[in-house]
Amino acid sequence: MIPPFDIFQTATDGNARWLESAATLQGATARIQAWRTPQPSEYLILDQKTGRKIVVKPDGVAAQLQSNDPRAIASQSVTRRI
Numbered sequence: 001m002i003p004p005f006d007i008f009q010t011a012t013d014g015n016a017r018w019l020e021s022a023a024t025l026q027g028a029t030a031r032i033q034a035w036r037t038p039q040p041s042e043y044l045i046l047d048q049k050t051g052r053k054i055v056v057k058p059d060g061v062a063a064q065l066q067s068n069d070p071r072a073i074a075s076q077s078v079t080r081r082i
Contacts, residue, residue: 004049007031010042019043025054032056 003021005028010016022028028045035043040058053065
């Protein structure tokens with residue numbers, strides 16, 4: 001089975017670079033926490049099953065995005081620190 005959560009790092013030019021997949025959302029956020037220390041950057045978690053996107057800012061604040069528009073934060077979005 002292919003892990004359903006893809007993790008991307010967002011470059012300064014706005015392009016996303018795939019890093020790896022994770023089996024769970026908790027696993028994906030743990031990997032980002034480990035990378036954030038040496039490489040402060042924006043990260044994106046994509047749930048392949050639902051299309052849900054979660055953006056993690058360099059300061060660790062995460063926001064859920066609408067699956068059909070990656071730039072618009074959903075009205076039911078969740079913002080939290082990871």
